[in-house]
Amino acid sequence: MTGTGTGVKVIIRCKQCGERFILKGRKEKGKIETGFRQCICSNQHDFEIEEQ
Ligand SMILES: [Zn+2]
DSSP states (O other): OOOOOEEEEEEEEETTTOOEEEEEEEEETTEEEOOOOOOTTSOOSOEEEEEO
């Protein structure tokens, strides 16, 4: 046991350039934490996030 919360796979798609990022995140209190900061096109806010 490492106590890292619930691991989830997250697909983040940039709505500005269409780039997709597949990341491993943690779900804590309903919020997904991936450490993702921004897309390669400098977009930081306009994303579609799909949890798997
Ligand atoms: Zn982008």
